[in-house]
Amino acid sequence: MNPEQVKSSLNISPAIRVGVLGFGGLGQAAAKVLAGKREMILVAAADKEGYAYTNEGLNAQNCITTYNSQGSVGYLEPTGTLTNRSIQELIESADSVDGYFLALPNLPNNFIASVAQEFIKSGWRGVLVDAIKRTSAVEQLLAMKEELQAAGITYMTGCGATPGLLTAAAALAAQSYAEIHKVEITFGVGIANWEAYRATIREDIAHMPGYSVETARAMTDAEVEALLDKTNGVLTLENMEHADDVMLELAGIVERDRVTVGGIVDTRNPKKPLSTNVKITGRTFEGKISTHTFILGDETSMAANVCGPAFGYLKAGMQLHKRGIYGIFTAAEIMPQFVK
Template sequence: MIVDKITNPLKVGVLGFGGLGQAAARILSCKGEMVWVGAADQQGYAYNSSGLDVQAAIATYSAHGSLGYLPEDGTLSQTSIKDLTNYAACDGYFLALPNLPNTFMADVARQFIQSGWQGVLVDALKRTSAVEQLLELQTQLQEAGITYVTGCGATPGLLTAAAAVAAQSYVEIHSVKITFGVGIANWEAYRATIREDIAHLPGYDVETAKAMSDKEVEALLAQTNGILALENMEHADDIMLELAGICSRDRVTVGGVVDTRNPKKPLSTNVQITGRTFEGKISTHTFTLGDETSMAANVCGPAFGYLKAGMALHRRGLFGLFTAAEIMPQFVK
């Protein structure tokens, strides 16, 4: 796909303003091809067609718990996503939302479909079953004129796309193994993300993790010294690689370690793609992310790269659901 030349900055909204949402706003402040104009949280939203002040927004959210309190640009609302999308003029949205419950992202997509809005949506969904729910909306998204790219974070996302490219060396893929290491100084900065990770632990699921109070999460982390060790996760990398024709989902495994008390990664994030070449050789490609790149950088950066790619598709009249393993992200300057 030829890269579109962006003459006017794309107006971008961010749904969710926890750790990832705030990181997304900070990343957009470094970009010239996109401008952050809107955001919504559970209690309100903020919108400024010329661009929101990132530092003021983060300070307001930290002090009051909602962007609705932002002077001049904020509005308190119990239906913030609906109100923002109806009021704002955004070319695209990054859905930096926790998928709790597991139907939440599909429900948000239905809101966009019903609103009559047209544009580009990207998410950083994790669970295979959540992507399967979005696949059921394929026709509705096409008819609504929405280009939706799902699984655009680090994993699924950056590492899934790397696997899709690396697979080209082989005539048969034997396995794709994704291993991630995440380090954060304070779990409270990424409460929703940590709860989603807890849902993958033995004895937990999405509903139990969602219902946990902060004290219950802290008690669990106290038992594990702040470490979450995750194995054989239900991660959408599998269905994304299957849909892209790389390999069957049962050949894809995802796991990792999250340290909620230390910003240093407990291990290096990587993807290993093992396969057979046309000469009959068995080999493994390994793609490793730099330890200095944070979870936020590896999630939000690709998300906006895919939003730019999605906009190129949208301008060509290509609507519906795509995955991060099907198209290449475009670098946002």
């Protein structure tokens, strides 16, 4: 018997073959997370200038070293390919990838939706997961539900930290109440160097007063540096357009106008400026008003709180896909499954 037949006879599922689109700070962290898993294996990675793919599995550290030294995983020997159509060509050539984590900047605001369209057009079938932020971006994907169903794609959206982990916590905590009054999500992010997460920081800037997705996307690195110099490296974000609201509304838990998201990002200090938490306030069936608070440990990084849930939802998506359940689902609808 070949190895796959042996696994089947022992009722052991083969490792889920995973691709990571985007290889900046988040994509590299995703590769490191996968390196410690046995139920998932990194077989594909793509950035703006190229991609690397091998069915045998990529070495995460080699990918990271190549990207940071030469600017693209496309330079990785012998599995890399340099191209300015990296996503499209990877989808076409990598026929054994079970699921992709879209660790991509959603700049412009329809970028993730356009990537989803590429998968639909290609005829690929499998699971996609994103850690998208904006309500309007998630709504674009929700509008593609029937297209995704027809294409045989199971899409898990809003599956990072917030939206994602904290949205799911709110959905679970809501069960104590007969009525939800408000959901407040507050995050603290600390990173030593903003350049490791350029796209993420630009997305955060887009939420600030006087800025938009378009203006943030057009900012040069020097302009971002100048803004951060003015704020001592700290971004304070309030009443953000965050998809936790539409996700909790869609799940029938609370109206979106009762959900608020905000936080502080320190781009010059790895220590979190405040503890990330979600507070769910409601009325119990006895008429008592109470608040549940779920606090993330300060030692967990943004990358840990995004990538872990993303792959947990990818695993859950694989179970749905195997059962022939396609379309789009959010972190508030499906429980993630722990990836060993």
